[in-house]
Amino acid sequence: MCGIAGILFKHEVPGLTTGQALIDMLDGCQHRGPDSTGFALYDGAHSGQLKLRFFVGEAEAAQxxxxxxxxxxxxHDAKIVEEETIGNNYRVIVDFNGNLQKFSYAIEHAAKVISIGSSLEIVKDVGSAAEVDARYEVNKVHGxxxxxxxxxxTESDVKPEASHPFWxxxxxxxxxxxxxxxxxxxxMRRRLERRGFEFTTDNDSELIxxxxxxxxxxxLPLKDALQxxxxxxxxxxxxxxxxxxEIGYAKDRLAAKPMVMYENDDLVAVASEEVSLNKLFPGQALQTREPLPGTFATWSRSI
Amino acid sequence: MVTIDLGAVPVRDANEQIRKHGKAGENVEIVNPDARHHIGVGLTAPIDVHIRGSAGYFCAGLTDQATFTIDNNVGWGLGDNIYSGTVIVGGNAGAIPAVGIRGANIIIKGNMGSRAGQVMKAGTLLCAGNANFMAGYMLYGGRIIILGDSGERVGEDMTGGEIFVGGRVQDLGSDAELTDMSSQEDESIREFLDRFEIPFNGSFQKIVNAGKKLRYGSPERQMRSLPFFTFSGGSSYWNAKVQEDIHIKSQSGRYRIRGYGTARALPHLSDLAFARDLSRSVGTADVISKVQMYTEIGGINGANPLKLSMPVMVAPMSYGALSRSTKHAIGLASAMSDIAENTGEGGMSDAQRNAAKQLIFQCLGGRLGWNIHDMKRADGLEIYISQGAKPGLGGQLMAKKVTQELADIRGIPAGIDLRSPSRHPDILGADDLVIKIEEFREATGYRLPVSVKLGAGRVRDDIKIAVKDGFDFIELDGMQGSTGAGSSEVIDFVGIPTLAAIIEAEEALAEIGRRQDIQIVLMGGMRDGVDAVKGLCLGADAVAFGTSVIIAGGCIACMQCHVGQCVTGIATQDPAHEKRYQPEVEAQNIHRFFESVRWQIAALTHALGYDDVRKLSRNDLVALTPEAAAITGLPYEPAPRKRSAEALAG
Structure with missing residues (x-):
């Protein structure tokens, strides 16, 4: 039960980072979810390198x-290039060229993985958008x-690892x-598990x-997967x-959950409520669109 | 014209200003709305409100007489439940525009979202663009005009009203059909379009209810029914009730409908006993003056609480299932005993409002009888999610019980087989519920407590959601609760017993450390003050009585509730039957019953050694059966209790 937001900049927009845009949009719909806030951010990929984030807790448990x-x-022959501890996260950049799936399942047994990617980093924790930003400096992230x-x-606990986004x-x-x-x-989960996939939570979002x-x-291209x-x-x-x-959306055939989108020459923004979109454009009447039930779309910079 | 800048003024303050200007007859302009929610909610004055930009959820909701113009888009629930007035939207509308409206003209110049006009009762909804999924879902009355395409499943489960489509009818919903339209209807639409200067030269197709679904071809064979008390709690394989059921089903070929609650023997409060022998101390005279019983419910977040002379309320029972006279009698009795009454579904009658000193107004998914004026004269608002007797299910009121008066108060056409939906149009999740609660608070100036009625199902999750969503209290209803009508299979085999419900609720709140942030009113099979005290011991802040109230008020449980032929005049809308009911006499009977409850609560609390009902705790209880011990975690002590020195002294 929650509010969602996504943004894709078609080109650099001076004075607005992706991180800050998402903070603003989530601040607009925080009433939909006061327990925790999270971000999926993409910045600075280097070939042959992976960024890993873990929940490690605090003090001795963290060590x-x-x-x-x-x-x-x-x-697993992953050489540490850079490492730091932020909030309850341990963030590490490694040189790695092996099988990612095997590697990540094995790593998952060592500690709770938040995300692995060449450019993806997921930042999520209990608290509001402003509180999570204060802890993890989300506003500084470009991309x-x-x-x-x-x-x-609703059904699972208020824990950082149960919050979204899901990797x-x-x-x-x-x-x-x-x-x-x-x-x-x-x-659906059993079907995927029979084919060897592992799940780290019981959350339906991880399944998607x-x-x-x-x-x-x-x-498959992303849009076919969404279909x-x-x-x-x-x-x-x-x-x-x-x-x-890319970013993309899909909406169920019952149209039971809200979604509004806005596109201009600079960006595409999608959110649960128009109030989030207006946070990016205060005082403006936006030409927004509500996606129809059972539809999907994708956007990328190259298009 | 007064200008309010929402970039500078919070919506809550702005709404107060709008209502103030409404009283003064001054028009209002809103700048920088930026799609904020609840703009203009609760306004009941004939002024113009011009919103320069986009509005969020429930714009113009719960209003009467006002005219709203929104230059750009609106979010979900545009004009929710409007009584009368006009709303014009320049852009698109989100889902469920015109939900539950009782009148009014709503004009959307762009497209509209899914389930437009859901449970709408009167008035006109016009969309100049395309409609989305399930327009006119569960429509009761009024008309929807769509100049563009209909969207899929248009008119799904509509029972009344008309839908006119100027574009393509993509797909008809269940129980909807195309029919011919009259030239008068066409003229009336053109006139409406002209009035709002909307050009359209095409022709229309008309959609109405087909009437093929949910109609009973043949009624149940009339026979002398077994009264509830002859079969309740029984457990043998074959008995007269089983025989009766088989006889009836062999004639009708379908499941049976009946009133009252589960007849199965389930673990209940009577499977608990007090941890000490109270036989010596109960005899103390004038115990009522020795025990603090005054209880406030609903004030923890700053609303005006219900002030109860004892931790007891009347459980929600609808005017519809029950007659007006019965609701009147219960209202009178609640005032005499200085506790709170509850409207149940189906609206608030004047008789009931005037009789009850404190009255909770219940809001269900069908929004039957729901309106801003009665909200404002209520003492508490309640969002019904489900009930213990049939959790997760809606209901049906047979056409025979939908009299003109009843239809008027519910805002629907008289004599229709009334489907009461199982879910709310605008509450599809905990996130939506947050916004709904705020709408109610905005509409009533944050004055009234807002509660949630939960039929025990997934109690652990539901309770946590209720507290996170910011309700003031929860009415938790167990499986032993009753209903005016339900399938007997569901009544007997679906639900969570009251005993298990309160235990799970307390555990859930302890898990998240939020017990102090909400109050619980427990109901579902409360029969006397002894049950009440046990409920309080298990953690409830108050308890509510339903079935016992109507029994006190003359019910003989003859099992004719669902057919409307109640011989005592309680569960009927037939004037010939109702005239037997004497509200003043029965009010006294109900009042005396409540006074017996008061005495029992006081006597037991005193005998347990306390001077205040708030000191009761689960340490005062033991379990008499292994099942009750397993459910409650209380010690299993079926043997007679030892007399403590304290009890002997008392």
């Missing part, structure tokens, strides 16, 4: 977790696109934010992320997905 992570990285999410926990466990650079509920969750990542890894998701997933949903190049 132990970091030690476990370092050992696991070493075992062409990103997603954001505010969460009201597609095992697949680099894919993230999702979702408003709604997938009712054939277990059926892994489902889409699986389709992408089979060579099949509308047929395969049952329930009420409005979700946004991001890869290292």
């Amino acid at each position: 132990e977790a970091i030690a476990r992570i370092r050992r696991a990285l070493d075992e 062409s696109h990103g997603l954001g999410h505010v969460r009201l926990a 597609a466990t095992g697949f680099a650079d894919i993230a999702i934010v979702h408003n709604g509920q997938i009712t054939n969750y277990w059926k 992320a892994v489902y889409l990542a699986d389709k992408l890894s089979q060579g 099949t998701s509308i047929e395969d997933l049952d329930g009420t949903f409005s979700f946004l997905v991001s890869t290292d190049r």
Whole structure:
């Protein structure tokens, strides 16, 4: 139960970072989810390098977790280039050229992975957009696109790891934010598990992320993966997905969850409510559009 | 014209200013609206409000007589429940525009979102662009005019009203059909278009209810029914009730509908006992003066609380299921005992409002009888999500019970088979609920407590959501609660017993450390003050009585509630039956019952050694059965209790 936001800048817009744009949009719909806030951000990819973020907790527990992570990285020939501890996160950049899926499943046993990608970094924690920004300096992140999410926990706990966005466990650079509920969750999850995929939470949003990542890894374009998701997933949903190049949305056939979009020469912005879009353009009457039920679309800088 | 800048003034303050200008007859202009929610909510004056930009959710909602002009777009729930007035939107509208309106003209120049006109009752909704999914869903009355395309499943489950489509009819909803339209209808539409200067030269197709779904071909065979008390709590394989059910089903070929609650033996409050022997102390004279029972409910977030002379309320029961005279009697009795009454579904009658000193106004998904004027004269507002007897299900009121008076108060055409939906048009999740609660608070100046009625289902999750959404209190209803009509299979086999519900609720609030942020009123099979005290011991802040109130007021449980032929005049809308009911006499009976409850609460609290009902705790209870012990975690102590020195002294 929550509010979602996504933005793609068609080119650099002076004075506005992707991070700040998402903070503003989420601030506009914080009433939809006061428990936690999260961001999927894409910035500064270097070939052959991966960025990893983990929840490590605090004090002694954090030191132990970091030690476990370092050992696991070493075992999998991932060489640490850069590392730091921010809030309850451990962030590390490694040189890595192996099998990402195997690597990430193994790493998951060492500590709670938040995200892995060449450019993706997910920042999420309990608290409001402003509070999470104060802890993790989201406003400083540039990059062409990103997603954001505010969460009201309904069935799972208020924990940082249960908040959104969700990384597609095992697949680099894919993230999702979702408003709604997938009712054939277990059926779809078992289907994917039989094919060897692992899940790190019981959250239906992780399922969407892994489902889409699986389709992408089979060579489907993102928009085709979104199309099949509308047929395969049952329930009420409005979700946004991001890869290292694109963002996209899909909306269920029942139109039970809100979504509004706005596009101009500079950017494409999608949010649960128009009030979030107006946060980017105060005082302006925007020509917005509500996507029809059962539809999807994608945007990237190259188009 | 007064200008209000929403870039500088919060919506809450702006709405107060708008209402003030409304009283003074001064028009208002809103600048920098930036799609904020709840603009203009609760305005009941004939002024013009011009919004220069986009508005968010529930714009112009819960208003009467006003004219709103919005230059750009609006969010969900445009003009929610408007009584009368005009709303003109220059751009697009989000989902459920004109939801539940009781009158008014709503004009949308762009496209409109899904489920437009859901549970709308009267007035006109015009969309100059295209409609989206399920326009006219569960429409009760009024007309929807769509100049563009209809969207999929137009007219889904509509029971009354008309839908006119100027563009393509993409796909008809369930139980909707195309029909011929008269030249008068066409003229009336053209006149409407001219009045609002909307050009259109095409022709229309008309959609109405087909009347093929949810109609009972043959009524149940009339036979002498077994009274509820002869079969409630029974557990044998074959008995007279089983035989009766089989006989009826062998004639009708379908499931049975009946009133009252579950007849199955379930773990209940009677499976608990007090931890100490109270036999010596109960006899103390004048216990009522020795125990503090005054309880305030609903004030924890700053609203005016309900002030109860004891931690007891009347449970919600609808005017519709019950007769006006019965609701009148219950209102009188609640005032005499100085507790709160509840409208239940179906609106507030004057008789009931004037009789009850404190009255909670219940809002259901059909928005039947819901309106701003009665909200303002209520003492509390309640959002009904579900009830313990049939959690998750809606209801149906047979055409026979939908009399002219009842239809007027509910705002629907008389004599229709009335479908009462199981879910709210604008509450599809906890996130929507937050915005809905705020709409109610905005409309009533944050004066009234807003509560949620939850039929016990997924209690642990639901309770956490209720507290996070900021409700002032929860009315938690267990499986032993009753209903005016429900499928007997559901009544007997679906739900969570009251005992389990309160335990799970308390655990859920302890898990998130939020017990102090909400109050719980427990209901579902409360029979006397002993049950009440046990409910309080388990953590409830108050309890509510429903079935016992109507029994006190003359109900003989003859099981004719659902057919409307109640011989006592309680569960009927037939004047011939209702005239047997004497509200003043029955009010006294109900009042005396409540006074017995008061005495029992006082006597037991006193006997347990306390001078205040708030000191009761689960340590005062033990379980008499292994099942009750398993559910509650209380010690299983079926043996007679030892007399404590304290009790002997008392």
